[in-house]
Amino acid sequence: MPRAPQKWTPEEDKLLCREVHNQCELGRNSVSHILGLTPFRALVSEGRVRDWRSIADKIPGRTNKDCRKRWHNVLSGGLNKGYWTEEEDKLLTHAVQIHGETWTVVADVVKTRSADQCAKRWKQCLDPQLDRSEWTELENRRLMEACAAKGRRWKEIQMEHFPTRSRNSIKNQ
Numbered sequence: 001m002p003r004a005p006q007k008w009t010p011e012e013d014k015l016l017c018r019e020v021h022n023q024c025e026l027g028r029n030s031v032s033h034i035l036g037l038t039p040f041r042a043l044v045s046e047g048r049v050r051d052w053r054s055i056a057d058k059i060p061g062r063t064n065k066d067c068r069k070r071w072h073n074v075l076s077g078g079l080n081k082g083y084w085t086e087e088e089d090k091l092l093t094h095a096v097q098i099h100g101e102t103w104t105v106v107a108d109v110v111k112t113r114s115a116d117q118c119a120k121r122w123k124q125c126l127d128p129q130l131d132r133s134e135w136t137e138l139e140n141r142r143l144m145e146a147c148a149a150k151g152r153r154w155k156e157i158q159m160e161h162f163p164t165r166s167r168n169s170i171k172n173q
Helices: 010-028 040-045 052-057 064-075 086-099 103-110 115-126 137-150 154-161 167-172
Strands: none
Touching: 010 052, 010 064, 052 064, 064 115, 086 103, 086 115, 103 115, 115 167, 137 154, 154 167
8 A cells, every 4th residue: 555645845855955966966077067068957857866765765754766756846847847749749759669668768858747747648648559439338337337346446447447548538437
């Protein structure tokens, strides 16, 4: 069972920023950074932070995944929120064709979106395997039965009963 999410405190954010900064110090000494060609945030977005585990060890109650997501999704800046552009969709499609569903690698190709954003966009909208046809009466009955048995556990309902439908399509039916 997943643990309950905890809101990040300003102190934790400061600690995370400090630890990311400390880990990027080696990158700051690179020739491109010394010449002013690589800003600090670029060092992190280029993947110079490699050991999120050691960062998480210094922030009680946080995992390496918590720290990486908090950094990339909130603190580092540079990520788009909201509507996807046609160019981002093309980059995402191309990256998935090359790298598959390795979302951190795909996000590195897209550049303007996080791994979570890329995964969600692909699985909900762009995956050519998705069934976008009108729902049949039989599917509607199966959905009602699945909801009666499983409640609002959409992931389970999707995986067991409607693997070619997006979760959003199932929830919005």
